[in-house]
Amino acid sequence: MEQQCRRYCRTAIPKSLKDLCASKLAKRISEGSPFLRENVPLPEELSNTIVKALEELSSLDSATLARLTSDVFTITRFNFAKCKIPLRQGAMKTTLKGCNLRSLILGKSGLHEESFLKFDFEHFVDNCLNEATLKGLKHLDLRGSEKIYGLKMLSEFLSLQYLSLANRPICHTDFSPLTCHLAKLRHLDISNTLITDISALEELRNLEILLLHNVKIKSGDAGATLAKMGNLRVLDISRKLDDDHNFDYGSQEATIDLPASFLNEQLSKDGQPTWPHLNCLDLSGQALGLSGLDKSVELLNQIVDANKKLEIVGILGTPLNDQQYERPGRKLKVISCSSRRQVMDALAYYTNLDRESFTSFALHSLYYALQSAYDEFEDAELRECADLVCDAMKKGIRAIPTQMAGSACLYHLCKMTRIQRLPERCVRLCVESCLDAAEQYRNVPQLQKNVWLTLCNDFLLRMPGMDFYRTCKTALDSMMSNRDPSVSRMTIAIVSIVTPKMRSAEAKLLISEVRYIRHLVQIMEEHSAMIIKHRRHENSIYTLKFTLSALWNLTDDCPKTCVEFFNANGVVTAFDILKKFDKQMNISTKVLGILNNVAEVDELKSHIMQNKEYIAILLDCLDGDFDECDASGRHRDVERGYFAAGVLSNLLLCNDWTQCAFTKEMINAQLVESIQKWPRLDAPMVSYRSFAPFMNILKDSDHDGAQMWCLWGVLHVLENNDKQPNNNTGVTYLDMLKSPRLPEILLKMHAHRNTHIYVKYLIQEIWMISHSAVDWTSMLKNIKVSDLSPDLETMQKIQAPPIDNAGAQAPPTNYCGKIQTNNT
Structure with a gap:
């Protein structure tokens, strides 16, 4: 034990x-x-x-x-x-x-x-x-x-004393002349060689371990030769199974029946033990008589009875593999797949012996046991299974059958809520084994399916301590190497989930390989075109949504990625999707999120701003029924309007608008009108790594609409996420607000005599949420008196805008009307 x-x-x-x-x-x-x-x-x-x-x-x-x-x-x-x-x-x-x-x-x-x-x-x-x-x-x-x-x-x-020539393409004429010089050998392994006659081994009378796995003996008296080795403790005469895990009768007929020769030599001794010390005999893969189950049992009984010290016998892949074999009065460890316990023992045994066909056979048996009787496994057994499967996959990394069967087992171990029965240590081992397999065999579609089916698990992908960078990179590489639609869907889904969990440095390292961005843009183009062509192509909609989510996260705070996205025709494709999918809010919102990131890059702003159609599409997105919720309780029109407003707010930072068909004033007025209609949302719709995107606008823009967008966004994340760590950094939005620069900017804006009343209202709401964490009063000392409006006393005395009798906020006094745009 x-x-x-x-x-x-x-x-x-x-x-x-x-x-x-x-x-x-x-x-x-x-x-x-x-x-x-x-x-x-x-x-x-x-x-x-x-x-x-x-x-x-x-x-x-x-x-x-x-x-x-x-x-x-x-x-x-x-x-x-x-x-x-x-x-x-x-x-x-x-x-x-x-x-x-x-x-x-x-x-x-x-x-x-x-x-x-x-x-x-x-x-x-x-x-x-x-x-x-x-x-x-x-x-x-x-x-x-x-x-x-x-x-x-x-x-x-x-x-x-120890010699292994296993798997070498040598024949008996190469090795036979040497046996007379190797009299001290105790361990010899010539498994899977081309040797067909072992007669010369009779010189090696000190041998204690002889491994003849898959050696096809065609000549000589094998039994008599083995009988000369009276010190044998371990004898392996197993045969490799074929690709379907069957023993090949045809090939065995052309060779000497080793189990029969072995037994015949013992029976000829009139009860005298031929191998008195024999402790372990491996017969796995042998046909055991070719005469039916009863004859196989009889053959094995005779072998066991003739070797009194035999404790371990391998019968995996033989006609007796599924039979509970016992011999009265003998304490035998039988290597087979007749029970759940024996399957796990067989897997451990053959993994350590480097027997790939037997390892994959045991993995297949374990897979069927997990598939048909998972609920019968105890937690300790599941942990043991995970360890054994991962060990087998690690040691058999160059054997595709082992990886196929092993990854299938991991799927059943990690499927849905089952993964919660495994400790984090085992889960990490499972993930590492899956990623190793995916990296080693990128062009084997079925193995890729096994791997990504296993990893497509919400609990797993949210587990702390996971290597999100490696997971994302491997998924992207697999996506690019496989054109299989199901592999593409799963890998892009995983990328979209893990990219926001990566550290900023890891994200930037990942996207330094521009081929990933180009490929994702290509997927955008292909699947948007497929959806339009087939109208309701569910798989393409699924893939497109996750691709957009991945690009949204990969372009966040990464100017170089945004430039590459633009160079790959991503902006053109994005606006084309906005135009053709204007009724599908979930898709539109994700596209606008990407465009937000692109619009933050100074060198790309003008390319959007100078296109009349692009601006018209963005302005259309500012309109909607902002009080309406969908079945999930989300305000889709607000979400779309928010991200469209973000793009426009960044574009307002451009100095030269002579090439644009719209004026800054027209766009600003539309922003002001739209933002003042947005209700306060009860659920988060966006997250930020920092408030830098808002800071850049607030310190450089004097447009009310752009300022409102920034403040509404800050207020939204503070209201919904103030107690939650942001992007696995452990930093909350309240912590981000403590940076002196942003509060000082807000105080100056609120104090200025020309600041829009709704801007002041949003600043006050931010202060109300954060006053316990941010020392606003001390920051007032840094504001020049010349900047203050005459009626400002202290931040503590700020009053909210008037509230009407129904409890709704009254419209600000300088409310702006709607600007009509022409899409032609």
């Missing part, structure tokens, strides 16, 4: 102080920073721990190797499984030559030649390993998929 807890809860076990120190030193080494005051030789254990930390950081490269000099480090083990360092690099030769190694893992990547198509082992031994390593090396891992040359050099390793 303790071992299981450690296996399943390993992410929760804290690192030791030694490991933490080693990680810190490793980071400094990888950064090229000084890591020791003096070149004091480090002991073997600490040296190896630092190297391991470099491996975990994926920082074991040529530059780092050059710093691991033999006068400081006493290194006896290296693991290059995650590295691709060219063999001819001087650092490789120098560093390894200076080490007396006892363990060397080249792994799947290996130290290849520059072509990465072959590995010359003889050249590597001659150039990189010293005499002490040849004599003392005990562990050598050469697994990999490329052709390997110079295997004859294995005879030089006099103390070798």
Whole structure:
């Protein structure tokens, strides 16, 4: 039980102080920073721990190797499984030559030649390993998929006890001549090689672990050869499953039936145990007799009975996979998928053994269990499932079947409210695994669907501690790599949700890649055209809305993005949408929000202002039934009018209006009339990262309409969001108001004799909400007396405008009439 807890809860076990120190030193080494005051030789254990930390950081490269000099480090083990360092690099030769190694893992990547198509082992031994390593090396891992040359050099390793050649395209003629030199071997892995005759292995009589996974033996007496290895404790004669997770009868008929040979050899001994120490036997993927379920059970019974110390037997993907197998009087751990518990055990077992087909098989079984019986899982089991699936996906990142099945499991674990049964640690693991899969396989549509279906979860996307930047960037990359409509809809929805949650610096870093903005504008154009063509194209409406929301957030406080949006024909497309979707308020509001951001950029204002049609469209948006609510209780006409007014207010800052068909006075009067009709809203309709957009207008504009728009916006967010942190910064709108500049500007405006009465009223309302948090009185001292109107005494004595008998605000005395515009 303790071992299981450690296996399943390993992410929760804290690192030791030694490991933490080693990680810190490793980071400094990888950064090229000084890591020791003096070149004091480090002991073997600490040296190896630092190297391991470099491996975990994926920082074991040529530059780092050059710093691991033999006068400081006493290194006896290296693991290059995650590295691709060219063999001819001087650092490789120098560093390894200076080490007396006892363990060397080249792994799947290996130290290849520059072509990465072959590995010359003889050249590597001659150039990189010293005499002490040849004599003392005990562990050598050469697994990999490329052709390997110079295997004859294995005879030089006099103390070798562990050897792996798994997945290498070698045949028995390459390996057989070497067995007589490897008599000390205790562990041999030749899984998934091209070896078809294992007769030469009879020389290896000290073998305790023999892994023959997916080795298709076609000649020789395999049973007799195995019988010579009386010390075997672990024997793997499993077969890889096909893509549909079935054992292939046809291919097995052409090879020796290993389970039958194994049993026949035992039965011929007249009760004497052939392998008295055999503890683990893997038969997964084998047909087990090809004669029906009863014959398979009988075969397995005989094998178990003949091996009294057998404790672990793998039958995953065999005819017995779904059967509850037990043998009276024996305590067996059966690796199969006959129960929920066994499925999880099988997943953990084969993930650690690097058996991709069995891992994906177990993941499929877990998927069906979650799909059909999720409610039967206890919370602890769900946590264990999340850990196991994420671990399998991490270790099998290069196996598409593992990623497909794993992402499908994560969908069921994170679906809707189910995610609330997982702790935040598990949720973050699930998100990271999904993003890893999406980044690794951008052009696999079904995998992308699995990932984004899983991540399209409101609870998940609002969880604190999420990496919103990575999520958004990965979603954008997937969107651009896939033209699948469902992937586009989900990714754009996620982008629209997480962009406002990113820090400003992250948002600016993200949109520094202009290709994202161009692509989003292209989506705007395509889906708006599709909606017009098909009238009610629900998927296109959905995609368009989320695209507009994403662009609204990405252009916020980002002038460079706004410029790129304009250069990508975004402004033209935006006004075209406004013109054609004037009855769809939700779409119009989002477009106007984007145009607000664009209009804040000085160099772009004139491009809008000089277009007569654009101004006419914006002025039309100021009109509406402002008291009407939709079914959700929102004042859509107010929202549309507010954002249209924002664009116009920013345009009024332009100095040269000679190219515009409308005068500033006409636009200002229309703004004043519209804004005074807006009711105070009970629900927030907008959020701001700062009050800078208002400050720029208030300090530079003397137009009543522009001032009213700014003050109405400040008042709105204060009334609805004054207690809520803004944009995950922890800063409230009241905190933003405390900045001395804005209150001083407001006080000066209120004190000035020519300020519009409705402007004064809005300032007073802002003061009423914020007077407990903002020291308005002390700020009066900074206002020049010449600026004050004769009747101002103190801010505390400001009176509200007159209220009529019905309780509604009476119209200000200098109320302006409506300006008619001509759209032709």
